Amino acid sequence: MFYKRTLSGYLFDLLNLCFLTIVGLIAIYPFIYVLGLSFTTGEELAEGNFYLFPKRTSLVAYEMVLNDPNIRNGYLNAILRTTGGTLATLLMTSLAAYPLSRKKMPHRKKIVFFILVTMIFSGGIVPRYLLIHELGLINNRLSLILPLMLTAFNVIVLKNFFQQIPESFEEAARLDGAGDFTILFRIFIPLSKPILATIALWTCVLHWNQWFDGLLYITSDKKQILQIFLQRIVVENSVNRIRFGIQDLDMTMFSSEAVKAATVVITVLPLIAVYPFLQKYFIKGIKLGGIKE
Amino acid sequence: MTVEGTIRKHRGLLWMFLPCLLYFVIFHYIPMFGIILAFKDYVIGEGFMGSRWVGWENFETLFGSSDFLRALRNTFVISTLRLGLGFFAPIILALLLNELRWSGFRRGIQIVTYIPYLLSWVILGGIFLLVFSIDGPVNRLMLLLFDTKVRFLTDDLWFISLLVFTHIWQSAGYGAVIYLAALAGISPTLYEAATIDGANRWQLVRFVTLPSLAPTIVVLLILNLGLILDAGFDQIFNMYNPIVYDVSDIIDTYVLRHLISLDIGLSTAAGVFKSVVGLVMVVASNYLARYLSGDEYGIW
Structure with a gap:
């Protein structure tokens, strides 16, 4: 850089770093929370102090979602x-x-x-x-x-x-x-x-x-797409439709929140998988955006 | 050359272009003529041409109904808040990222803040309903810190705030990438020259960086003003619930509801009203931008 380094300049850099770290944490937290939530047990959620990673993990939610x-x-x-x-x-x-x-x-x-x-x-x-x-x-x-x-x-x-x-x-x-x-x-x-x-x-x-x-x-479930089923489960809150598909459900393990989170995770997965490739091409795409005739 | 001659000479190219022509005519131009349904009393059985002309009747019904006026008010309030608070967020984010010297960290923040742009509002809405629910982590933290819970999803004011916050959360990272691309294009000689003239860091931002960003800011502002009646249908549809309809029922949800109940004329009229306002806003703000900048900035 071309300007002189000053004390206030260093102070600004420090504050800037802190601020952007907080921005980054706010940006990523919902994803980490939902990922952790998808592995929680009903019991732990009921205790009411789950914020990030579950103490005991369970795959019940995924089992239910993937079998639906x-x-x-x-x-x-x-x-x-x-x-x-x-x-x-x-x-x-x-x-x-x-x-x-x-x-x-x-x-x-x-x-x-x-x-x-x-x-x-x-x-x-x-x-x-x-x-x-x-x-x-x-x-x-x-x-x-x-x-x-x-x-x-x-x-x-x-x-x-x-x-x-x-x-x-x-x-x-x-x-x-x-x-x-x-x-x-x-x-x-x-x-x-x-x-x-x-x-x-x-x-x-x-x-x-x-x-x-x-x-x-699309009017029939047979031809319907994943996003709509996700919408039904998460937004319209109809986890029960899935729940009834499974017999001998252990209620200490089950939580409807975990089922919702697991559905979100499996929907996001393919998008996260292509993200590194998108990064590579993205700036190129913006430059092409300047349409010239 | 005759028309037939031209066609024969370029038959390969014309054949190749035919599917594209058909596509744009069928899926874009025919629906454009569909706006005349706003002036008809459309009955499914009688079809597009057979239905009765009713002039401005649909629009009169629209502006006479308190439902539509409420949707119009909500749309305007929400989108003004989104624009007022959300437009500057990516600019600030880009400027702060630009001042960061540690490029690995900068890249990390960019990657993280950009992710939400890749996900549909069905996914994001689902995530936020979980995070901001009455028993969610935010409320558990509120209970711990302030001994109280907040009804983010069912209280009118909190819900609108949540809409604006999550909109910024979703779009700031993407917007910042556009501004950072513009920042990367600024010639280093400008900074060198300003430094020789004795400019400090703040003055470099104020007199070099910001003026260089001005055209990008103006173009994006004009495009955003054209969306003044877009309050974010995808977001609202996937986050609202009947308790907050009074403040979050917008034009698009109104249109969808009347489409589902086959009130075709009325819902088309509402859609046409929205498009016309958007077009007028873009033309007017473009004119204003060119007028104020002495024909320098604008999208055409």
């Missing part, structure tokens, strides 16, 4: 929509970005504008719901994937990336008789792996976290 048919279904459906949704997004975004990145594409600028408009205006949830209804997609898993296939942001980001690929690549391929589809899939997509990986990661996070579409469009 709804949660299992929900997990499967969440994985299904996340995988399907991400593949659809990658394919569709590539197909959209390639033509828009080519100078010879007719009315290119107008089409980019046509796509950008959707970032600003939307019809709101009512027309969206009616559309899904009219398309006959109510209680169909496609209703969770199709509306999220493309975003203007992803298309523009990938288009900008494609534009940076030297034209000589395309020209060389054309001389060998390659068409647009071959050029896209054999040359452009392999060259764009880092940016496609970024889009894929963010799409995975988006799909895993989506819940409102499940609530609106």
Whole structure:
């Protein structure tokens, strides 16, 4: 740094360090608490001095949650929509970005504008719901994937990336008789792996976290997603639906709080797993955010 | 060249683009025209075109109902508090992190404060309901320290405070990353020059760092003003309960309730009102920002 070190400067550094430590602790505490809570026994919770880590641990909550048919279904459906949704997004975004990145594409600028408009205006949830209804997609898993296939942001980001690929690549391929589809899939997509990986990661996070579409469009438990079952258990406080599934329940071990916490933990787990990768790509994503035409 | 000629010449590209075109028309443009439902008395059986035109009747009903006026008031109060208290939190966090010399610690705080942004409000709401429940750890600590418990989830004022606090908790880390990215772009020569002129540490922040952040701050403020009628549907829907409806029923929850009871015209009208206000706010604040800064700042 360029400024002179002073006593008040050191004092500020010390206070700053303390303050940010407190901020960090407040940020992390709820997660640690819920993680600890998921392993508690009913007995210890009743004593009323549990704050961080349980003295005695129990896996009853996880046993119950993982044996619940709804949660299992929900997990499967969440994985299904996340995988399907991400593949659809990658394919569709590539197909959209390639033509828009080519100078010879007719009315290119107008089409980019046509796509950008959707970032600003939307019809709101009512027309969206009616559309899904009219398309006959109510209680169909496609209703969770199709509306999220493309975003203007992803298309523009990938288009900008494609534009940076030297034209000589395309020209060389054309001389060998390659068409647009071959050029896209054999040359452009392999060259764009880092940016496609970024889009894929963010799409995975988006799909895993989506819940409102499940609530609106999915009507049967068989097709319902994990977030909605989590919502029923934690927010609507209906632990009992799970509890009745288990016989010979040891009531000193059972606590509904632990069951709620365990459900939260298994839902968060996949997101925490991709977090290190997101960190790596995140700053890159922000820099790409500056859309240039 | 004729239209057919153009099409034939670029058939590969056009075929490739077709799915994207269909997607945006079906899932974005058709719903945009759905806003005309706000001016119709929509009956499911009669469909989109068949339903009767009613002019401004839905809007008149809306502004005549105390339910909607309450939702409007709550939305405005909550989002003003969120903006007033929450907008500056990431700026302060970023500035403090920027002053930190120990880069490992800085990275640690960044990682920790950023996590909540990755999680849905179903998850976060669940966590907070556990942490702030009447028997939760916060209340056990309150009992220990002050010999009293606080009804965070069922007392009107406490619940609103909780909404604002948890909003800041969730979004400050993410916001700080945006500002830190802008801070990283400031040229070191600016700091060098200011130091040669005798600037101290505080003056460097005041006369170099903050002015360099100004464009980012203005852009984010304009975007946030456009969300003035967004009081955080995901958050509220996953944290509220009937006891606090009186202060936490917002426009979005009102819209959802009327959608579920198939009151299509009314709920579309409420949604349209919200979008129009948001658009007007963005345009007006952008105009104001450009006017005040002499055409320097703004999002367009």
